[in-house]
Amino acid sequence: xxxxxxITLDDIAKRLxxxxxTVSKALRGHPDISKETTKLxxxxxxxxxxxxxxxxxxxxSKRSNTIGVVVPKIAHFFFSxxxxxxxxxxxxxxxxxxxxxxxxxxxxxxxHIESLLAMRVDGLIVSITQQTRDTxxxxxVKKQGIPLTFVDRILNIPGANxxxxxxxxxxxxxxxxxxxxxxxxxxHLAGFPEINIGLRRYQGFEDAMKKNNxxxxxxxxxxxxxxxxxxxxxxxxxxxxxxxxxFIFAVTYPVALGVYAAVQEVGxxxxxxxxxxxxxxxxxxxxxxxxxxxxxxxxxKLGRSAVELTLNQIKNFDSFKPxxxxxxxxxxxxxxxxxxxxxxxxxxxDGI
Amino acid sequence: xxxxxxITLDDIAKRLxxxxxTVSKALRGHPDISKETTKLxxxxxxxxxxxxxxxxxxxxSKRSNTIGVVVPKIAHFFFSxxxxxxxxxxxxxxxxxxxxxxxxxxxxxxxHIESLLAMRVDGLIVSITQQTRDTxxxxxVKKQGIPLTFVDRILNIPGANxxxxxxxxxxxxxxxxxxxxxxxxxxHLAGFPEINIGLRRYQGFEDAMKKNNxxxxxxxxxxxxxxxxxxxxxxxxxxxxxxxxxFIFAVTYPVALGVYAAVQEVGxxxxxxxxxxxxxxxxxxxxxxxxxxxxxxxxxKLGRSAVELTLNQIKNFDSFKPxxxxxxxxxxxxxxxxxxxxxxxxxxxDGI
DNA sequence: GTGAAAGCGCTAACAG
DNA sequence: CTGTTAGCGCTTTCAC
Numbered sequence: 065x066x067x068x069x070x071i072t073l074d075d076i077a078k079r080l081x082x083x084x085x086t087v088s089k090a091l092r093g094h095p096d097i098s099k100e101t102t103k104l105x106x107x108x109x110x111x112x113x114x115x116x117x118x119x120x121x122x123x124x125s126k127r128s129n130t131i132g133v134v135v136p137k138i139a140h141f142f143f144s145x146x147x148x149x150x151x152x153x154x155x156x157x158x159x160x161x162x163x164x165x166x167x168x169x170x171x172x173x174x175x176h177i178e179s180l181l182a183m184r185v186d187g188l189i190v191s192i193t194q195q196t197r198d199t200x201x202x203x204x205v206k207k208q209g210i211p212l213t214f215v216d217r218i219l220n221i222p223g224a225n226x227x228x229x230x231x232x233x234x235x236x237x238x239x240x241x242x243x244x245x246x247x248x249x250x251x252h253l254a255g256f257p258e259i260n261i262g263l264r265r266y267q268g269f270e271d272a273m274k275k276n277n278x279x280x281x282x283x284x285x286x287x288x289x290x291x292x293x294x295x296x297x298x299x300x301x302x303x304x305x306x307x308x309x310x311f312i313f314a315v316t317y318p319v320a321l322g323v324y325a326a327v328q329e330v331g332x333x334x335x336x337x338x339x340x341x342x343x344x345x346x347x348x349x350x351x352x353x354x355x356x357x358x359x360x361x362x363x364x365k366l367g368r369s370a371v372e373l374t375l376n377q378i379k380n381f382d383s384f385k386p387x388x389x390x391x392x393x394x395x396x397x398x399x400x401x402x403x404x405x406x407x408x409x410x411x412x413x414d415g416i
Numbered sequence: 417x418x419x420x421x422x423i424t425l426d427d428i429a430k431r432l433x434x435x436x437x438t439v440s441k442a443l444r445g446h447p448d449i450s451k452e453t454t455k456l457x458x459x460x461x462x463x464x465x466x467x468x469x470x471x472x473x474x475x476x477s478k479r480s481n482t483i484g485v486v487v488p489k490i491a492h493f494f495f496s497x498x499x500x501x502x503x504x505x506x507x508x509x510x511x512x513x514x515x516x517x518x519x520x521x522x523x524x525x526x527x528h529i530e531s532l533l534a535m536r537v538d539g540l541i542v543s544i545t546q547q548t549r550d551t552x553x554x555x556x557v558k559k560q561g562i563p564l565t566f567v568d569r570i571l572n573i574p575g576a577n578x579x580x581x582x583x584x585x586x587x588x589x590x591x592x593x594x595x596x597x598x599x600x601x602x603x604h605l606a607g608f609p610e611i612n613i614g615l616r617r618y619q620g621f622e623d624a625m626k627k628n629n630x631x632x633x634x635x636x637x638x639x640x641x642x643x644x645x646x647x648x649x650x651x652x653x654x655x656x657x658x659x660x661x662x663f664i665f666a667v668t669y670p671v672a673l674g675v676y677a678a679v680q681e682v683g684x685x686x687x688x689x690x691x692x693x694x695x696x697x698x699x700x701x702x703x704x705x706x707x708x709x710x711x712x713x714x715x716x717k718l719g720r721s722a723v724e725l726t727l728n729q730i731k732n733f734d735s736f737k738p739x740x741x742x743x744x745x746x747x748x749x750x751x752x753x754x755x756x757x758x759x760x761x762x763x764x765x766d767g768i
Numbered sequence: 769g770t771g772a773a774a775g776c777g778c779t780a781a782c783a784g
Numbered sequence: 785c786t787g788t789t790a791g792c793g794c795t796t797t798c799a800c
Binding site: 070072073074084085088089092116117118119120121122123124125126 | 792793794795796
Binding site for chain 2: 776777778779780
């Protein structure tokens with residue numbers, strides 16, 4: 065029960081009358097050491113309850129077997145799913161993850177990155193905050209030669225990898241679907257244009273409208289953020305000006321939920337009075353009434369690719385060329401924006 | 417851009433013709449060093465882009481300023497909220513968190529704990545998997561003198577702290593509420609009795625039934641797990657035996673969602689044909705129709721307390737006595753189990 | 769196959 | 785106030 069009473073290599077070595085080098089090698093299964101010695105060492109190590117000291121190991125080997133991760137939020141469907149995939153992939157590659165949370169605060173983000181550098185992570189995976197504009201800290205990361213991969217919310221840093229979903233194409237597909245259903249008066253609650261996902265999703269909207277020769281009504285393109293309030297306010301603005309569209313595409317699912325709230329408040333009904341769809345899936349999309357159709361982001365693939373790409377760069381540092389990967393999305397039709405009724409029940413349970 | 421070209425204390429020392437001890441102290445703001453030297457050192461450190469090496473620091477100081485965390489899941493409302501609180505609290509105390517995810521797999525849990533021990537975390541916070549029965553690894557943690565705090569899903573380990581919510585009292589309150597509304601035929605979908613939350617919630621159910629002289633019908637106490645399928649199967653079992661209760665208390669919200677699915681499938685309606693409530697809140701509770709009343713767990717407080725307690729033990733190692741904290745819950749009434757209609761609209765947005 | 773020597777970058781203890 | 789000495793526990797040459 066004593067504090068700081070750890071068994072060391074030397075303890076094992078003395079017990080067996082060998083040197084600690086032998087023990088070190090045996091424990092790592094180095095071919096230098098004979099089978100018998102190796103077995104013996106491992107037996108004693110177990111017996112003594114030896115726990116290696118990674119700090120010492122990493123200090124002398126100059127690698128940490130660790131990837132640092134910075135995300136803006138955890139308690140959010142998208143991020144928690146991506147994070148889970150990151151953890152899984154790292155685990156299967158025998159790497160540790162050190163996760164930090166910026167809480168959408170860019171100063172905190174920078175602090176976390178400093179810490180991660182100080183911990184000598186072998187690579188870094190970042191999804192930036194909504195407010196990140198300064199690139200200094202990221203340039204520092206690259207200057208120290210640390211592989212850097214941006215996920216979903218990206219920055220243009222020379223030498224960094226980026227992994228995004230096809231925001232533009234996914235949105236395009238969704239809008240085209242709405243148009244095929246007969247909608248022509250189409251609104252877009254668009255987040256912020258300074259953030260890449262806001263910009264790209266808007267472009268997809270624009271693409272689809274142009275291709276179908278539909279006018280873009282500037283009253284129906286509303287910026288204001290990615291949260292519920294943005295959706296609520298966005299709808300109310302259109303409602304109060306007595307100029308409502310037939311269909312709304314929301315930049316995120318919380319924005320769509322804000323619209324649901326506003327629509328109910330004014331006594332209208334989705335999807336009959338006004339129809340809606342959004343970018344991004346969540347549990348709520350599935351269970352809300354009417355169930356909310358959306359552009360589904362492959363979170364698992366995003367997280368996995370981020371780790372694999374970073375690992376790849378760590379292991380092939382000299383020959384590696386920075387990559388930008390864009391992952392396709394899928395249209396997930398439920399009760400909204402889906403007149404044909406070909407959707408699964410929202411209560412359909414997986415595997416039953 | 418070179419790999420592994422880090423500035424060290426010595427580099428700064430040589431530049432200023434002082435010893436590296438002076439630099440080390442100056443950088444940490446040690447009172448030994450004069451204001452001018454300190455300032456000068458900090459200036460040069462910044463200029464050179466110095467990043468301290470925590471591995472070296474921790475190796476020699478024998479502390480890591482780090483708390484290890486093991487949770488069964490991330491992409492789950494309850495855990496992601498607790499984790500976020502853990503991160504926040506650690507951040508404000510200048511501690512780092514190393515989070516690992518067991519994916520409800522006890523072998524993986526043990527592996528992660530070994531890693532965290534090897535990283536020499538100063539303390540450990542754990543919420544065990546559904547299948548954890550073996551206590552060996554936790555005893556090892558205590559043997560190494562590492563402060564250990566269990567959160568929500570606990571194990572009985574001598575010397576460990578536990579932080580739980582009042583599962584028994586919260587359930588009691590919920591069942592009493594249902595009884596006051598006039599229900600007497602009450603069912604409980606109860607998870608697994610081997611897990612503390614399963615056991616405690618069942619006890620709360622039992623308490624309320626006994627106190628109100630209501631019989632407990634063994635056909636209406638159904639075990640089977642904490643997920644959606646458990647809820648689906650539990651309801652179907654009662655339905656198929658032509659013996660339905662008036663009210664169901666679900667051990668978790670996924671179990672309740674499974675019941676929603678089953679109820680819809682057989683063409684019944686909640687809350688008129690059968691009413692329901694559950695332990696645990698989530699976004700879905702709020703947005704589903706009818707909105708699902710529940711026992712609300714104070715996730716923020718759980719996470720915060722876990723970190724504070726662990727930190728307390730780290731800092732007062734010798735005088736510290738292990739603690740068991742139980743945090744009260746709150747009844748959160750929405751559209752189910754709430755005949756008086758005094759609930760807020762499910763679409764009510766915070767702060768609007 | 770095995771081990772002795774050197775050092776990773778830093779901090780703690782003590783001496784000046 | 786500043787510097788010297790000695791490690792922390794491990795891995796990496798390079799001899800034997």
